[in-house]
Amino acid sequence: xxSRAHVDAPHPHQTNYVAIWAVLCVLLGVSxxxxxxxxxxxxxxxxxxxxxxxxxxxxxxxxHLRIEKTWVVYILGFMLALMLxxxxxxxxxxxxxxxxxxRKTYVEPTAPGGER
Amino acid sequence: MSGAAQPVHRDAGFIRTYLWSTDxxxxxxxxxxxxxxxxxxxxxxxxxxxxxLAFPGxxxxxxxxxxxxxxxxxxTMHGTIMIFWVAMPVLLAAFGNFLIPLMLGCxxxxxxxxxxxxxxxxxxxxxVLVASFFVPGGAFGGAWTAYPxxxxxxxxxxxxxxxxxxxxxxxxxxxxxxxxGINFVTTAMNSRAPGMRMFDVPIVVWMIVIASIxxxxxxxxxxxxxxxxxxxxxxxxxxxxxxxxxxPILWQHLFWFFGHPEVYVVLLPxxxxxxxxxxxxxxxxxxxxxxxxxxxVATGVISFFVWAHHQFVAGIDPRMASLxxxxxxxxxxxxxxxxxxxxxxxxxxxxxLSTPMLWALAFVAEFLLGGVTGIFLGAAGADIYLHDTYFxxxxxxxxxxxxxxxxxxxxxxxxxxxxxxxMMDERLGKIHFWVTIVAFNVIFIPLFLTGAxxxxxxxxxxxxxxxxxTPGLQSLRITATMGLVALxxxxxxxxxxxxRSMVRGPIAEANPWRANTLEWxxxxxxxxxxxxxxxxVYRGPYEYSPEDRDEDFWPQHVPDVSxxxxxxxxxVR
Amino acid sequence: xxSRPIATTRSVMEVPTGRLAMWWVLASETVVFGGLLGSxxxxxxxxxxxxxxxxxxxxxxxxxxxxxxxxxxxxAVLAHQAAERGDGAKAARLLRYTMLGGxxxxxxxxxxxxxxxxxxxxxxxxxxxSFYYTAAGLHAAHxxxxxxxxxxxxxxAARSAELHRVENVGxxxxxxxxxxxxxxxxxxxxx
Numbered sequence: 001x002x003s004r005a006h007v008d009a010p011h012p013h014q015t016n017y018v019a020i021w022a023v024l025c026v027l028l029g030v031s032x033x034x035x036x037x038x039x040x041x042x043x044x045x046x047x048x049x050x051x052x053x054x055x056x057x058x059x060x061x062x063x064h065l066r067i068e069k070t071w072v073v074y075i076l077g078f079m080l081a082l083m084l085x086x087x088x089x090x091x092x093x094x095x096x097x098x099x100x101x102x103r104k105t106y107v108e109p110t111a112p113g114g115e116r
Numbered sequence: 117m118s119g120a121a122q123p124v125h126r127d128a129g130f131i132r133t134y135l136w137s138t139d140x141x142x143x144x145x146x147x148x149x150x151x152x153x154x155x156x157x158x159x160x161x162x163x164x165x166x167x168x169l170a171f172p173g174x175x176x177x178x179x180x181x182x183x184x185x186x187x188x189x190x191x192t193m194h195g196t197i198m199i200f201w202v203a204m205p206v207l208l209a210a211f212g213n214f215l216i217p218l219m220l221g222c223x224x225x226x227x228x229x230x231x232x233x234x235x236x237x238x239x240x241x242x243x244v245l246v247a248s249f250f251v252p253g254g255a256f257g258g259a260w261t262a263y264p265x266x267x268x269x270x271x272x273x274x275x276x277x278x279x280x281x282x283x284x285x286x287x288x289x290x291x292x293x294x295x296x297g298i299n300f301v302t303t304a305m306n307s308r309a310p311g312m313r314m315f316d317v318p319i320v321v322w323m324i325v326i327a328s329i330x331x332x333x334x335x336x337x338x339x340x341x342x343x344x345x346x347x348x349x350x351x352x353x354x355x356x357x358x359x360x361x362x363x364p365i366l367w368q369h370l371f372w373f374f375g376h377p378e379v380y381v382v383l384l385p386x387x388x389x390x391x392x393x394x395x396x397x398x399x400x401x402x403x404x405x406x407x408x409x410x411x412x413v414a415t416g417v418i419s420f421f422v423w424a425h426h427q428f429v430a431g432i433d434p435r436m437a438s439l440x441x442x443x444x445x446x447x448x449x450x451x452x453x454x455x456x457x458x459x460x461x462x463x464x465x466x467x468x469l470s471t472p473m474l475w476a477l478a479f480v481a482e483f484l485l486g487g488v489t490g491i492f493l494g495a496a497g498a499d500i501y502l503h504d505t506y507f508x509x510x511x512x513x514x515x516x517x518x519x520x521x522x523x524x525x526x527x528x529x530x531x532x533x534x535x536x537x538x539m540m541d542e543r544l545g546k547i548h549f550w551v552t553i554v555a556f557n558v559i560f561i562p563l564f565l566t567g568a569x570x571x572x573x574x575x576x577x578x579x580x581x582x583x584x585x586t587p588g589l590q591s592l593r594i595t596a597t598m599g600l601v602a603l604x605x606x607x608x609x610x611x612x613x614x615x616r617s618m619v620r621g622p623i624a625e626a627n628p629w630r631a632n633t634l635e636w637x638x639x640x641x642x643x644x645x646x647x648x649x650x651x652x653v654y655r656g657p658y659e660y661s662p663e664d665r666d667e668d669f670w671p672q673h674v675p676d677v678s679x680x681x682x683x684x685x686x687x688v689r
Numbered sequence: 690x691x692s693r694p695i696a697t698t699r700s701v702m703e704v705p706t707g708r709l710a711m712w713w714v715l716a717s718e719t720v721v722f723g724g725l726l727g728s729x730x731x732x733x734x735x736x737x738x739x740x741x742x743x744x745x746x747x748x749x750x751x752x753x754x755x756x757x758x759x760x761x762x763x764x765a766v767l768a769h770q771a772a773e774r775g776d777g778a779k780a781a782r783l784l785r786y787t788m789l790g791g792x793x794x795x796x797x798x799x800x801x802x803x804x805x806x807x808x809x810x811x812x813x814x815x816x817x818x819s820f821y822y823t824a825a826g827l828h829a830a831h832x833x834x835x836x837x838x839x840x841x842x843x844x845x846a847a848r849s850a851e852l853h854r855v856e857n858v859g860x861x862x863x864x865x866x867x868x869x870x871x872x873x874x875x876x877x878x879x880x
């Protein structure tokens with residue numbers, strides 16, 4: 001029943017999983033430290049940019065998408081693309097604060113008293 | 117590797133055979149019967165509220181006086197049940213489960229126990245939904261689209277428990293179909309018979325697989341949205357409440373991002389069933405197999421780009437409305453192409469007007485009407501007037517009725533011999549067909565007219581609308597209701613035909629329709645394991661009236677033998 | 690008990706059936722979390738003041754949990770490696786470490802939430818918190834389900850049976866990890 005019989009030999013380039021993990025940990029550290037600087041642009045890059053890189057590493061090396069059939073990657077990519085379509089189609093409405101005949105009246109509350 | 121069927125099991129009891137089975141054919145029947153039972157409930161609901169509309173304020177036989185709150189619950193339940201608990205289980209789950217392993221030449225689905233679990237979750241969802249009729253406040257009355265704040269706030273919808281049970285039932289149904297869909301897609305991709313290339317797969321299997329993928333891809337945001345709605349209902353969160361910074365339009369988008377692909381989720385299997393029936397009863401090869409597959413995929417992809425045409429008057433960004441108009445008009449093209457292919461298949465064929473064929477032809481004709489009326493609604497400008505009128509309702513019944521009812525009857529009458537080993541009665545079948553079709557049109561043509569005249573949807577009593585409470589419009593409403601009564605009255609003919617044939621109809625041979633696809637090479641009904649010897653495939657599924665052959669059909673599993681070899685000259689293959 | 694059907698043993702697409710099914714599971718989960726997180730991002734962009742609310746989350750708890758999940762992903766992929774070599778006992782042990790990671794994750798989350806609730810930040814304290822608990826809660830439910838699956842697979846793997854399942858359950862676990870990789874900046878860092 002082992003349909004991967006033809007791939008029984010170890011992968012041509014045996015991945016060093018511990019090394020990947022170490023890289024992930026370093027990236028985690030950067031993404032925590034970066035926002036502490038308080039610069040918005042830097043926060044975006046370190047927090048979200050690094051998240052994308054980390055996810056890419058996990059998908060490629062831990063999930064073995066690197067050696068998986070390409071169409072599997074396309075299926076997953078299609079789902080992600082749909083989420084962009086969803087965002088693109090909905091954001092113009094959710095992000096709008098006023099239109100031709102209406103205005104957002106909701107007032108953001110000031111931060112609650114509890115300080116950290 | 118073709119092998120013998122499963123060894124004979126010790127005699128399993130009733131429970132193991134019919135209620136706890138992992139056999140895909142049994143599970144298919146479970147879905148089919150549950151769906152048909154739920155159709156009774158959905159049909160009763162529409163009977164009651166249409167009687168209220170035809171004879172406002174009068175006591176409805178078998179129900180009593182209809183209150184405004186009950187009216188809301190009835191229309192909500194009718195819509196919800198017919199889509200999620202009739203169309204989907206019958207078209208997708210029942211036919212998918214029954215046909216996919218048989219048509220692909222394998223012995224079951226790849227995950228039989230997950231398959232059984234998916235039905236059990238589905239059954240639970242049906243129980244939860246029916247239970248909602250009996251809780252204090254009654255069934256949910258916020259329309260099948262469940263827009264907040266009406267659906268989130270019990271002080272508005274007055275059906276607090278019903279509202280939550282409704283969301284839970286729908287969520288459970290989604291989980292069931294996700295599990296089932298993964299089974300279908302994986303089986304279709306991986307378990308095909310040796311020799312069956314991708315374009316040798318019957319169209320109905322393609323359609324069910326594409327529909328399952330569409331469902332999978334579109335339902336996610338709504339599951340997220342449903343969780344948010346339940347929290348709004350139960351915990352007092354404000355995801356959709358402008359007062360807390362939420363947005364009710366967000367729900368609409370989450371709902372319709374799924375809601376629009378959902379109609380193709382049910383349309384594609386119905387079109388697949390029609391694609392199987394037409395070649396058999398035209399004795400002609402299906403025209404444009406690859407075109408049909410590619411256009412089905414294209415329809416599926418485009419269906420993700422049209423959803424906000426349900427929200428043209430909800431206050432969405434007008435620029436988005438223009439965009440969605442364009443995409444909505446575009447999507448009619450691939451679907452039209454599929455219909456053209458079916459018509460081209462008929463052209464020059466040797467037509468037999470059997471009951472399944474009548475249903476298939478009626479599907480094409482009626483769905484066409486539904487489709488073209490959708491064009492008006494897809495144009496944002498016209499929709500400003502037509503939105504929320506009965507014009508919309510008539511449009512989507514001219515699409516949904518062919519899908520869920522006509523398509524289902526086509527499939528049931530066509531595959532009944534395979535499912536039960538007996539033939540249905542053709543005369544009863546034709547009586548049932550003609551009365552159903554005529555009655556269907558008598559219901560909905562008047563509703564196009566009342567809708568164009570301005571009849572709003574979801575109105576319990578038009579006496580508050582002087583422009584609409586006219587004798588002319590009321591007579592149209594009464595006509596529609598009478599059509600419905602006739603439609604419901606003739607359905608027992610089908611039930612009698614079904615049961616009588618199942619019990620003592622003429623015994624069916626393996627291939628009574630002389631068709632090509634693999635299921636017809638199994639016994640009628642197929643045993644556990646389906647095939648005495650698992651078939652191998654040598655050609656596509658639609659080789660009808662092939663040249664240079666005596667028979668007018670050429671089943672997929674029959675090996676290629678040249679006339680010389682058949683005569684014994686030269687080596688045997 | 691029904692034995693495995695012949696259907697399950699075929700793999701026309703040259704991807705083993707179990708793994709193929711798991712990819713479809715991931716595909717459907719992607720759109721669930723995508724819908725939820727997409728909605729959150731939109732709402733977050735609409736309400737600039739949420740940054741102040743988010744300041745009350747514990748970045749250290751979030752970061753620690755990220756580390757825990759990354760490490761459990763490591764043990765999951767090492768379990769797969771062991772399974773490929775036929776070493777069922779080692780694979781089972783590594784899967785149990787992965788489960789342990791899940792336990793630690795959920796414990797940290799429990800403490801975190803208890804602290805936040807005690808400070809008055811409940812699911813109804815504001816829309817940010819509604820999203821916070823819903824998104825992290827949905828994720829936590831998937832962690833829990835994953836732990837149950839890991840447990841079941843480790844039991845059969847210990848007997849060196851059904852070793853292909855180690856990879857498949859690992860793929861699911863990596864997905865849970867990836868979702869958290871995005872949840873962490875979305876809920877904790879962006880302040």
